[in-house]
Amino acid sequence: MAYRKTPAEIQRLESAREHLVTRATDVVAEVGWSGASVTAVADAAGIAAGSVYQHFASKAALAVEVFRRATGHEVDVLESVLNGSGTPVERLADGVRVFARRALESRGLAYALLAAPADAAVGAERLVFRRRYRALFAEVIREGMAQGLLPPQNGEVTAAALTGAIGEVLVAPLGSPEDDDQDILAELTAMALRCAGAAPSSARP
Amino acid sequence: MAYRKTPAEIQRLESAREHLVTRATDVVAEVGWSGASVTAVADAAGIAAGSVYQHFASKAALAVEVFRRATGHEVDVLESVLNGSGTPVERLADGVRVFARRALESRGLAYALLAAPADAAVGAERLVFRRRYRALFAEVIREGMAQGLLPPQNGEVTAAALTGAIGEVLVAPLGSPEDDDQDILAELTAMALRCAGAAPSSARP
DNA sequence: GAAAGAAGTGAACCATCATTCATAGTTTCC
């Protein structure tokens, strides 16, 4: 008499939700938050608009999930690089490089996550993640200072600056059309090291 | 028979428009773009909602005017400082300091202009002004390089980074509550100089 | 296979605001 979801059914629902989040992310990457209406997202996922509400209480909740998923992944990657091997300065350079490369490889999504106008809930979430980025950078800078590789400074300020600087450089339609991503990457990394006060060319080759 | 606006009438209309822009700016500074509905703005200016359309073709046009007015002023101030007296490095430091101080003095407005979610027209305008900030910084950096005060670098990238870094530091609710604006200002300026690669303490005292 | 419980559907609903417009009020000019 009692109806209980069979494991297969639970699995199916779970992957339907997953699929929705994935496709919603695609839509956001392509047309930005503003273009990602419930209808558009539902269409992309191949379900009815109403069905979105089987998985999420509101559009905002879905948007937040999309943001968390994508950004969380980037934070994890950055964290593992920043806590990897090498001197703090080398790790900082690697972190910036990896972060920027990934962003340049999927510009649409990067723009949506970093800068595009978004609804309030996503905006709030952005602040949370910015703080996490900042904390990660701040820690490496602290280590660099402790080891005498970086000059004394307010690590929080530098970390915030790095976060902002990287975002701006990646998002701004810089100078000449397609100014060669390789160049941008190199310049950005060099800038980040200067910003933290690293001695010139103390980074990994 | 013909009706011609008398000078006094023209004056009255002009200052009504002015008053509207001013009050709209206040509203935006207080509650952000999202809270600045036509009704709210009209109320603040003491006129009816419909009257807004005597002065502006659309809400977006008013928003753009508010943004241009406020941001244009900041750009002018920055420009005059960056083109002032002293070495390029000193001027860069002064520019960052002045810009940041002004932003900290009216945080609400600064946030609205720099970072707050805004409608598309304002977003587009923001890009335009960001480019102007970038150009201003880039010029000083170029001069610094020419005079051998700054190391070789892609000035556009550094300039974009500075723009982003300053914005982020100013907008982020940094670390400890009220971390003393004076400190933030000093650290931010120091960071900017490092970022451009200036030799330590080559700035004005 | 049939009843019960869920999930899926999509058209209708509704809230929010920007915008309009019929009306009222002002200013100009003879």
Next chain:
DNA sequence: GGAAACTATGAATGATGGTTCACTTCTTTC
């Protein structure tokens, strides 16, 4: 003073897009 030209008003209008819900379709259980 009064006609003409214009400005101000604010309630009504309309567009957008998230959310609901009566109904259909699918799953489970016996």
